[in-house]
Amino acid sequence: MFVAHQQGKRFHVFADETRPLLQGARLTAWELHQAGIDVTLICDSMAAQVMKEGKIQLVIVGADRSRPTATWRTRSHLFRRRAGEGARIPFYVAAPSSTFDLSLTSGDGIPNRAAPSRGEVTHGLGRQTAPEGVKVYNPAFDVTPAHLIAGIVTEGGVVRPASEETIRAALFC
Numbered sequence: 001m002f003v004a005h006q007q008g009k010r011f012h013v014f015a016d017e018t019r020p021l022l023q024g025a026r027l028t029a030w031e032l033h034q035a036g037i038d039v040t041l042i043c044d045s046m047a048a049q050v051m052k053e054g055k056i057q058l059v060i061v062g063a064d065r066s067r068p069t070a071t072w073r074t075r076s077h078l079f080r081r082r083a084g085e086g087a088r089i090p091f092y093v094a095a096p097s098s099t100f101d102l103s104l105t106s107g108d109g110i111p112n113r114a115a116p117s118r119g120e121v122t123h124g125l126g127r128q129t130a131p132e133g134v135k136v137y138n139p140a141f142d143v144t145p146a147h148l149i150a151g152i153v154t155e156g157g158v159v160r161p162a163s164e165e166t167i168r169a170a171l172f173c
Contacts, residue, residue, distance in 0.1 A: 001060075005037050013039045014050055020120040020138060056089055060153065061144075063095040090150040093162070097154055097171055 001013065013032055017024040025041055032039040042050055050056055121138050122130040130136075149162040159170045 001032070001037060002035055005035060011038070013037055014047075014056060015039050015041050016047055017041060017043050019044060020124065051089060058090050058092065060092045060094050063093045063099055091144075091148055092151050092153055092158070093144065093149055094153045097156070100167065100171060102168075102171075 001011075004011065015024045015029040015032060017029075024044075029039050029041045118136050121136045122128060122134065146162040151158045151160040152162050152167065153159075154170060156170055159166050
């Protein structure tokens with residue numbers, strides 16, 4: 001996005017707020033705004049509605065850990081759900097080559113932080129926001145199957161399709 005903006009391309013970004021740590025608001029929206037990119041912050045729960053309204057033509061999500069054959073650990077469930085409902089919105093994963101773990105044989109091998117500390121969820125912005133003693137379950141990531149991914153954006157360019165062959169070729173060229 002930053003390169004496209006520097007090249008004078010005009011676009012609008014809907015930055016998705018990610019709970020419980022608000023990375024979309026505290027980091028993504030801030031960086032885009034600082035760069036002069038037209039950005040609107042939305043809550044996670046609004047992603048499907050914004051897509052339904054036709055305001056999104058392309059989705060890019062980040063990945064923290066990837067395997068070359070089928071899955072990427074992302075926070076993408078809301079975007080995937082809407083794209084899967086017929087919205088036909090291209091779904092891309094931004095994944096630097098350092099996120100690929102060639103030793104993994106399946107997406108099940110991608111570790112997921114089982115749950116953040118209770119306080120991350122029950123005490124938003126330093127204030128108690130949930131009842132005392134309520135149970136908390138908030139896996140840090142979900143796993144996206146490769147067949148739902150239009151391409152993978154790496155520092156070397158866009159890899160298409162998201163397959164073991166194309167990814168290994170891109171990583172070892």
